[in-house]
Amino acid sequence: MTTAGIIANPASGKDIRRLVAYGSVFDNQEKVRIVRRVLLGLEAIGLDRIFYMPDYFGIVSRALSRIDISIPAEPLDLPLTGTQEDSVQAARMMADQGVGCIVTLGGDGTNRAVVKGNGSVPILPISTGTNNVFPAMVEGTVAGLAAGLIAGNQVPLAESTFAHTQLEVVMDGEPVDLALVDAVVYDGVFKGSKAVWELEKVHTAFLNRAQPENIGLSSLGGQLHPLQAHEPLGLCLELGKAGRSVVAPVAPGVIREVHIRRQRLMKVGEEIDIQLKPSVLALDGEREVEIRRDQSVAIRLAGKGPIVVDVPSTMRAATQRKILAPDVDGEPKHFRTD
Numbered sequence: 082m083t084t085a086g087i088i089a090n091p092a093s094g095k096d097i098r099r100l101v102a103y104g105s106v107f108d109n110q111e112k113v114r115i116v117r118r119v120l121l122g123l124e125a126i127g128l129d130r131i132f133y134m135p136d137y138f139g140i141v142s143r144a145l146s147r148i149d150i151s152i153p154a155e156p157l158d159l160p161l162t163g164t165q166e167d168s169v170q171a172a173r174m175m176a177d178q179g180v181g182c183i184v185t186l187g188g189d190g191t192n193r194a195v196v197k198g199n200g201s202v203p204i205l206p207i208s209t210g211t212n213n214v215f216p217a218m219v220e221g222t223v224a225g226l227a228a229g230l231i232a233g234n235q236v237p238l239a240e241s242t243f244a245h246t247q248l249e250v251v252m253d254g255e256p257v258d259l260a261l262v263d264a265v266v267y268d269g270v271f272k273g274s275k276a277v278w279e280l281e282k283v284h285t286a287f288l289n290r291a292q293p294e295n296i297g298l299s300s301l302g303g304q305l306h307p308l309q310a311h312e313p314l315g316l317c318l319e320l321g322k323a324g325r326s327v328v329a330p331v332a333p334g335v336i337r338e339v340h341i342r343r344q345r346l347m348k349v350g351e352e353i354d355i356q357l358k359p360s361v362l363a364l365d366g367e368r369e370v371e372i373r374r375d376q377s378v379a380i381r382l383a384g385k386g387p388i389v390v391d392v393p394s395t396m397r398a399a400t401q402r403k404i405l406a407p408d409v410d411g412e413p414k415h416f417r418t419d
Contacts, residue, residue, distance in 0.1 A: 085232040086175035088168055088195055089116055090187035094207050105419050107209045109138045112186050113403055115221040116144040119184055122225015124150040128232055132178055134171035136336040165194040172198030181232030189215045189365035193261050196387045203242050207392040213300045214262045214290050219392050227395040235404055241395035244313045246289045246387035250370060251352060251379045260364040262290045263298050264380050267361040267368060280331055284357045287380045289315040298334040300329040305344055315347035315382040347382040
């Protein structure tokens with residue numbers, strides 16, 4: 082049976098950075114419209130079933146109410162908490178159901194939660210959050226087609242996906258959490274409002290994605306040592322008042338000069354101890370872990386991260402196999418039109 086999953090976060094795109102920067106609000110009605118197009122893309126490929134995460138706004142159920150698709154779409158039997166734990170549990174349940182691909186709508190934090198629940202099922206992340214690096218701005222219709230091709234095993238994963246690294250939080254010798262883009266040591270004691278927006282309090286930034294065209298802390302590393310998503314490398318930056326000057330877009334509409342005292346490349350498996358204690362560790366833009374003075378905490382670059390769908394590569398692989406444009410007359414196998 083071929084199945085796909087959809088996890089749409091109703092809380093993404095609404096954090097404090099709309100007040101301290103110039104980020105736009107991504108409302109849930111737009112997410113409904115995107116999901117509707119994703120569903121129609123999945124319908125065109127022709128899967129057996131779709132599972133989706135329920136939520137307090139009803140993003141997927143509202144999307145379904147305006148279209149008529151033949152694929153059964155089933156909400157997970159998931160008690161909602163209104164926290165990121167919903168995405169963690171939904172991803173875990175979808176993996177247990179054997180879905181072939183999970184489409185996510187959200188930001189870096191949403192996808193981090195999904196990967197914490199499941200890191201083995203390919204995910205197709207659509208950006209609807211803030212300062213996003215991990216998910217991409219991709220048209221929902223095309224995303225649905227690509228996800229259907231992956232879930233239906235119609236294109237090889239070797240040609241349509243890539244393995245992403247991740248940053249692991251190692252506390253007293255054991256991995257306890259992860260980040261997909263950046264782990265930031267923040268000079269503070271309490272997690273507070275979660276989002277990192279006081280840049281002068283950033284002590285160290287660990288990055289495994291660093292491109293100059295990104296926004297957020299990833300853009301700092303992109304000016305010094307660009308790292309692509311598929312590269313098995315990381316970057317550790319120590320910030321301070323003295324050091325190399327870097328000008329970068331650290332938030333929507335906010336361009337700052339930051340000084341980098343030291344930079345260091347990380348290889349897969351390498352750990353770097355956190356020196357500033359007590360402190361707070363922010364993971365993918367949100368303060369999550371409070372570090373006590375007596376704790377031993379390090380960041381490790383791990384090679385076995387999530388499998389990410391590359392939409393352009395997926396569509397090219399389908400074109401090469403003539404899945405959507407067969408040579409013979411008639412409709413291609415598994416392709417539906419109305």
